[in-house]
Amino acid sequence: MRRFAGRHVLITAGAGGIGAATARRFADEGARVSVLDLHAAEAPDEAEGRWLSLALDCTDRAALEGAVAEAEGTFGPVDILFNNLGQSGRERASLFCESDEEVWRFVTEISLMSTLRASRLIAPGMKDRGRGRIVNMSSDAALSGDLRLADYASAKMGVIGFTRALAMELAPHGVTVNAVCPGAIATEAHKRIPRETLDALVAATPAGFIAAPEDVAGLVAYLASDEARFITGQTVAINGGRNML
Numbered sequence: 001m002r003r004f005a006g007r008h009v010l011i012t013a014g015a016g017g018i019g020a021a022t023a024r025r026f027a028d029e030g031a032r033v034s035v036l037d038l039h040a041a042e043a044p045d046e047a048e049g050r051w052l053s054l055a056l057d058c059t060d061r062a063a064l065e066g067a068v069a070e071a072e073g074t075f076g077p078v079d080i081l082f083n084n085l086g087q088s089g090r091e092r093a094s095l096f097c098e099s100d101e102e103v104w105r106f107v108t109e110i111s112l113m114s115t116l117r118a119s120r121l122i123a124p125g126m127k128d129r130g131r132g133r134i135v136n137m138s139s140d141a142a143l144s145g146d147l148r149l150a151d152y153a154s155a156k157m158g159v160i161g162f163t164r165a166l167a168m169e170l171a172p173h174g175v176t177v178n179a180v181c182p183g184a185i186a187t188e189a190h191k192r193i194p195r196e197t198l199d200a201l202v203a204a205t206p207a208g209f210i211a212a213p214e215d216v217a218g219l220v221a222y223l224a225s226d227e228a229r230f231i232t233g234q235t236v237a238i239n240g241g242r243n244m245l
């Protein structure tokens with residue numbers, strides 16, 4: 001299937017993990033793909049001429065503006081935006097009562113502000129053209145809370161509120177906006193999680209396994225497809241049944 005032939009897809013944090021799997025999925029299905037990441041993203045063989053990798057810090061406002069302009073100059077207006085960038089404080093995560101505002105600011109900037117900023121750059125063009133798809137990366141942590149990650153859960157819940165508000169604004173203009181909430185997905189980020197924590201996660205997941213980035217890529221591609229035209233403002237959990245909406 002070449003569902004995305006001729007479409008320009010822009011993905012933040014698209015060189016690793018879920019972002020990379022999603023970039024490959026869109027490329028496989030015929031899209032022109034712009035990957036914005038700290039690191040270069042190697043093009044799949046068959047995506048020759050349809051793949052642009054731009055290395056930048058997506059939380060840097062000027063760098064992001066420049067990258068979006070370069071991507072649109074190369075492949076035309078963005079049809080599909082996947083706001084994938086986000087992360088917890090990771091090694092600096094702590095109980096909230098012991099937490100540090102500097103870490104909250106980092107987590108909020110990378111997980112929420114970057115989503116608003118990229119959308120602010122790209123959504124007006126979608127609105128003018130009367131079509132577009134925005135998929136925002138939230139997390140199961142927003143739905144369930146996450147011990148030691150109050151800042152991350154807050155930012156990812158912020159992504160859900162933003163998704164709903166922007167969906168209302170853009171629905172009359174043929175643009176859908178949805179959020180995805182993955183549970184445990186095996187990426188580089190997981191290598192930093194202690195084995196006992198991962199085992200506990202699996203035990204709390206009715207499906208009984210940790211999913212692959214490709215599982216999330218399939219969901220993002222569906223939400224970005226023409227078939228999903230009546231789905232907007234939604235929060236779609238992909239978590240093996242760990243939380244049920």
Ligand SMILES: NC(=O)c1ccc[n+]([C@@H]2O[C@H](COP(=O)([O-])OP(=O)(O)OC[C@H]3O[C@@H](n4cnc5c(N)ncnc54)[C@H](O)[C@@H]3O)[C@@H](O)[C@H]2O)c1
Pocket residue numbers: 012013014015016017018019036037038039056057058059084085086087088110137138139140181182183184185186187188189190
């Ligand atoms: N892996 C999971 O279990 C899981 C679960 C729920 C939500 N998420 C969310 O999914 C998204 C992707 O997570 P992942 O696990 O695939 O991550 P990952 O660590 O595997 O990859 C993250 C990518 O982000 C890039 N990156 C980091 N900081 C950047 C910056 N400032 N500018 C540009 N690029 C930057 C990295 O270079 C890397 O390519 C995040 O928003 C995360 O919060 C992940």
